[in-house]
Amino acid sequence: MDLRNKKIDEGVFMASRGEVLAQWPTGSRVDLQEAVDFHKSLPESKIFSRKLADAKKHRKTLIQPRAGVALLQDHIKLLTFLQDHGEADLLPTTIDSYTRQNRYKEAENGIEESVRQSKSMLNGFPAVNHGVDGCRSIIQSLDVPVQVRHGTPDARLLTEITYAGGYTSYEGGGISYNIPYAKSVSLESTIRDWQYVDRLTGLYEEMGISINREPFGPLTGTLVPPSISHAVAIIESLLAAEQGVRNITVGYGQCGNLIQDVAAIRSLEEMTEEYLKVYGYDDVVVTTVLHQWMGGFPQDEAKAFGVISWGSVVGALAGATKIIVKTPHEAMGVPTMEANAQGLRCTKQVISMLADQPLNNAQVTAEKEIIKAETKCILDKCFELGEGDIAVGAVAAFQTGVLDIPFAPSRFNAGKLLPARDNDGAIRILTPGAVPFSKELLDFNAAKIEERAKSEKRAASFQMVIDDVYAIGKGRLVGRP
Amino acid sequence: MDLRNKKIDEGVFMASRGEVLAQWPTGSRVDLQEAVDFHKSLPESKIFSRKLADAKKHRKTLIQPRAGVALLQDHIKLLTFLQDHGEADLLPTTIDSYTRQNRYKEAENGIEESVRQSKSMLNGFPAVNHGVDGCRSIIQSLDVPVQVRHGTPDARLLTEITYAGGYTSYEGGGISYNIPYAKSVSLESTIRDWQYVDRLTGLYEEMGISINREPFGPLTGTLVPPSISHAVAIIESLLAAEQGVRNITVGYGQCGNLIQDVAAIRSLEEMTEEYLKVYGYDDVVVTTVLHQWMGGFPQDEAKAFGVISWGSVVGALAGATKIIVKTPHEAMGVPTMEANAQGLRCTKQVISMLADQPLNNAQVTAEKEIIKAETKCILDKCFELGEGDIAVGAVAAFQTGVLDIPFAPSRFNAGKLLPARDNDGAIRILTPGAVPFSKELLDFNAAKIEERAKSEKRAASFQMVIDDVYAIGKGRLVGRP
Amino acid sequence: MDQKKIVIGVIGADVHAVGNKILYHAFTQAGFHVINLGVMVSQEEYISAAIEADADAIVVSSLYGHGELDCRGMREKCDESGLKGILLYVGGNIVVGKQPFEDVEKRFKAMGFDRVFGPGTPPETTIDALKEDLGVAE
Amino acid sequence: MDQKKIVIGVIGADVHAVGNKILYHAFTQAGFHVINLGVMVSQEEYISAAIEADADAIVVSSLYGHGELDCRGMREKCDESGLKGILLYVGGNIVVGKQPFEDVEKRFKAMGFDRVFGPGTPPETTIDALKEDLGVAE
Ligand code: B12
Numbered sequence A, B: 001m002d003l004r005n006k007k008i009d010e011g012v013f014m015a016s017r018g019e020v021l022a023q024w025p026t027g028s029r030v031d032l033q034e035a036v037d038f039h040k041s042l043p044e045s046k047i048f049s050r051k052l053a054d055a056k057k058h059r060k061t062l063i064q065p066r067a068g069v070a071l072l073q074d075h076i077k078l079l080t081f082l083q084d085h086g087e088a089d090l091l092p093t094t095i096d097s098y099t100r101q102n103r104y105k106e107a108e109n110g111i112e113e114s115v116r117q118s119k120s121m122l123n124g125f126p127a128v129n130h131g132v133d134g135c136r137s138i139i140q141s142l143d144v145p146v147q148v149r150h151g152t153p154d155a156r157l158l159t160e161i162t163y164a165g166g167y168t169s170y171e172g173g174g175i176s177y178n179i180p181y182a183k184s185v186s187l188e189s190t191i192r193d194w195q196y197v198d199r200l201t202g203l204y205e206e207m208g209i210s211i212n213r214e215p216f217g218p219l220t221g222t223l224v225p226p227s228i229s230h231a232v233a234i235i236e237s238l239l240a241a242e243q244g245v246r247n248i249t250v251g252y253g254q255c256g257n258l259i260q261d262v263a264a265i266r267s268l269e270e271m272t273e274e275y276l277k278v279y280g281y282d283d284v285v286v287t288t289v290l291h292q293w294m295g296g297f298p299q300d301e302a303k304a305f306g307v308i309s310w311g312s313v314v315g316a317l318a319g320a321t322k323i324i325v326k327t328p329h330e331a332m333g334v335p336t337m338e339a340n341a342q343g344l345r346c347t348k349q350v351i352s353m354l355a356d357q358p359l360n361n362a363q364v365t366a367e368k369e370i371i372k373a374e375t376k377c378i379l380d381k382c383f384e385l386g387e388g389d390i391a392v393g394a395v396a397a398f399q400t401g402v403l404d405i406p407f408a409p410s411r412f413n414a415g416k417l418l419p420a421r422d423n424d425g426a427i428r429i430l431t432p433g434a435v436p437f438s439k440e441l442l443d444f445n446a447a448k449i450e451e452r453a454k455s456e457k458r459a460a461s462f463q464m465v466i467d468d469v470y471a472i473g474k475g476r477l478v479g480r481p
Numbered sequence C, D: 001m002d003q004k005k006i007v008i009g010v011i012g013a014d015v016h017a018v019g020n021k022i023l024y025h026a027f028t029q030a031g032f033h034v035i036n037l038g039v040m041v042s043q044e045e046y047i048s049a050a051i052e053a054d055a056d057a058i059v060v061s062s063l064y065g066h067g068e069l070d071c072r073g074m075r076e077k078c079d080e081s082g083l084k085g086i087l088l089y090v091g092g093n094i095v096v097g098k099q100p101f102e103d104v105e106k107r108f109k110a111m112g113f114d115r116v117f118g119p120g121t122p123p124e125t126t127i128d129a130l131k132e133d134l135g136v137a138e
């Protein structure tokens, strides 16, 4: 069947639905109408889209951790702790890596091993294995909205089960959960599988349940220039809206330069709203999420707190709707619940202190213009390649390197583009690959990198990129020699 | 003898010197020429004024902790740890509170108790009791410059001993170490005693040893409007320069509002340089220090890290020459050396990440103008009250409430002025007392407070001030109802 | 109900004035008659103020870390001066460094303080305790 | 000196690609012949690549926390496939969570790994170890 950015036909959807639900025994428990009734029984305070829309209206910045362990009771305990002692406004259920690869058998082993060793042997919560009722007991145990966070190329069954389980928000997208999270899964198939997810979200929406969807903004989390992640976020928003999604949170991973980060969050919100409107989706509520630094972290906890705080500052000054919070254990491993709560409380302190201090200046405005122009170059080319169809265009864009995500593991990613920081620490493009920037923008990027190379008295090269990858972990922003 | 801002006559100085050195037995060990020779034997890397001037030139921000314990070997161990594991660029010796009150007998008891209980029973290092050679063994054990930090109204003997002991920087001043640190010591006497300190510094300077002097910027650390602390810092700089001091670091305690803080550090440096030049002291090197939040801290360590980081952000964005660092134990008590090093490493991470990102914008420029205008109103009036003599003027200014420091314990402080935060968290004046602002500036302050009162739907009152005192400790900047 | 009288102040060479000013305000608001000695108060000053005012309690603050050295012998001195059994509180950052509160409390209770409060105790807690110990009805 | 051959890759369902790309670069720069299998590598893939290339060592990365589950039986499988005694390294964030490194090292050594490296080990350390174990002169 052809890939198109068109609402999936109901017959087609229902047919594949049967297959999806049969992928693992817990699928048989899913019943759409019963699930909608469960959602309707939830109090407002547990509904993600409500809390986000409200935060946007009152210019509040909410905080949310990542967290997930193998066993149900432990997972509930963990989330309760983060709610009560971490002051989390929103909660997650981070899914384990076997589930993300649809390896439910290995996830089952992981659960059994975890019981045997009385510690979590999985890096997340295997929601498919725990099933609909397992999920509902999580939702019921907590006071705040909960989201599924993962990195699953084919997430159809996971979506079915967690939506029926009462989750009110769902991360991911056909590009953002493929290119950074898979090695050899084709883009056509993930975009199609995520159209399924979005269509299911649309069905709930049509039945009165607005589930929030969040494209995964940071991608590889490693030196991704804002225009690239913006282009992906906007494409996934358009794809989602077409399937009937009406509440979208677009995301961005902090790059570390204040001006670029504030400009990025602001331009992301503006552009996403614009594009949705232009393409006829008028009634979508768009909110933003800033991810605290997603690349390599310093091992020292005190330094990690510094990185966490810097992300919090940026989120608050930019006015992001929510912040995804890192922990002082980031460089070491999945955090203990205490470490996770510490990251949250640190973040809460910073954003509360900055709540009334938005940053506006000419530098931010100028940087916003750059980001918008770059993003537009990429999106224009995508539409062109797709002859007006953005699903087709996205696939072609990756084939041709028009979209090229630095450090991505996928073999469907060109991997020709290289980013590096400029002399102020903003992320620019060192080797453009096939990125379709105007000559002016290419020259701008080149000049910025050249400025740094001069100040460091060395030629720009891959060594500069490597130095930048290590920099924050070593306590700097720019990887100077 | 009359108080005047005039270089102390050599005969007069030498006469009182004899008395000073006789205050405690360790004073007899001091010999100026021998001390100068010791200083000359120090490598450049241990000289405070050099390191500061160098940092200013290269726009680097240095970090410095507070630290001091009762016993010599423990103190050396502590500072070595902060140097090696805290990455401190500059080190302190914080003096205990008995020494600050010239109660050397009680300090001696404290030392004995500390030996008996094998833990420090004093809140700092009793340098007078440990004497010149004790101090020298500290300087000799470390690789970076060390400063005396205290809060001593009459610090003459302490200065003599620590200068002879090889310290290359010295905090304090006749106002800043009186009004926040004493209850009933007259300003005339502390200004005079600090003229002694500055004259001694001048003598070293004339003998080729440039010792850095640092007026204590934050005063009570509690909601002090920048113009008030700026006025005090500039007055103390003028007093010091007159006695021959040539290397001055002016300080400011973070208030918490980004724009106000950046504007404060920048305006402080510019105004101090200007005033020194106008009054004929052309060759003074002026650097700046930002003190991370000096008021009540949150007890939770994760939140304390957030406060520490926010101070670091401000110091870096403002381009302060150095930052005085707090610790995650701040709300609880004198920190362990580990906690102290954590505060330092957190700060180092943040300022390194921000090293290349100065903040410039119209808001900062506007706020600088306000601060400068307010400061000038106060200083003009001080000069007027002193009929051109700033020593006389300072005393009169406190008598009349022209200078009035919020929350100061001294009975020589009027205590009529009340500060409060405005709606953005900047510190403004709620009740002006006798502060000699122009009508325009008074109106500006009143309007700012009124704006907040409106948004909080309550009248401005002392309750607002109390709420602001507790706010950061409770995880906010503005103490909203 | 007649107004209870309490003497407050910050002991020793301690100049931390902020909490003291706020406690004065809070205790007064709560209906106590407060004699505020401010900062840098010696044991003798508390005692003579308490005698002079016929006070019901002495509330000692210590923030700067020397509390343990400064508070020694205070109960004995009260006893000698005819203030036998007067209610004696201490609070603030009363020892040097972050120490387990239970140990600190034990040491200060052994010195004769009736109640011992840790860092950052809110005024409401102290007020409730005072009302309870002095038999003030809510 | 003939070039030593090493097989590298990230084991299991792990997609952390950044460190892998950098290790490839660093090992190559250091003079090794590197067969890079990228991310999501199964035990079988390492082994057949090592057999095919007649490799001197297999360097396993695991970042995502499932290392312990993914690495079990790897040494036995090497033995069975005729790679008896091949040098086997593992490194990265090889277990779930922050655990004392000594315990982790013990567990992985018991599984048959010759060397075990903790989080954030710089490439230079690995290169030095490889050179030592493979007898490459500096
Ligand atoms: C960037 C990143 C991501 C990116 C990866 C993008 C990509 N495709 O490459 C994204 C966002 C996609 C991601 C996803 C996930 N991540 Co991740 N991620 C990181 C992060 C922040 C940095 C990793 C990195 O690139 N570092 C920079 C490179 C240069 O360093 P490195 O990878 O450590 O490799 C160096 C050394 O370790 C060493 N080394 C590596 N291998 C070997 C082998 C030997 C023998 C030796 C000697 C040395 C050695 O040399 C390398 C070069 O210097 C780390 C935390 C951190 N380190 O700060 C977490 C981290 C690795 N991720 C983690 C997790 C759990 C996940 C997820 C499961 C879920 C999640 N929380 O979202 C998914 C997993 C997906 C999957 N199936 O693998 C955990 C692992 C937990 C654990 N082990 O207990 C970490 C530690 C974060 C944490 N504390 O929770 N992640």
Ligand code: B12
Pocket (backbone or CB within 6 Å): B066, B094, B096, B097, B100, B123, B124, B150, B151, B180, B181, B218, B219, B220, B221, B222, B294, B295, B296, B297, B298, B329, B330, B331, B332, B333, B334, B335, B407, B408, B409, B469, C013, C014, C015, C016, C017, C018, C019, C020, C022, C023, C059, C060, C061, C062, C063, C064, C065, C066, C089, C090, C091, C092, C093, C094, C095, C096, C097, C098, C117, C118, C119, C120, C121, C122, C123, C126
């Ligand atoms: C502001 C401040 C200063 C200002 C004080 C200005 C002034 N004159 O008032 C300045 C900068 C001058 C200063 C100086 C010093 N300080 Co100081 N200071 C602080 C700080 C940051 C806040 C204190 C404050 O105002 N809090 C707000 C008020 C409202 O709270 P509070 O004082 O805690 O009082 C409340 C409660 O404790 C309680 N309370 C108080 N007393 C009592 C009594 C009873 C019975 C009860 C129930 C409750 C109670 O009620 C009060 C109202 O809510 C604290 C650390 C912190 N808390 O964050 C350090 C702190 C108190 N200072 C400390 C020290 C060591 C010093 C110095 C010795 C040296 C130095 N490091 O510079 C000098 C001491 C000078 C001297 N001789 O006293 C230490 C004490 C260490 C310890 N106990 O182990 C602290 C804890 C910082 C630290 N961690 O090192 N300081």
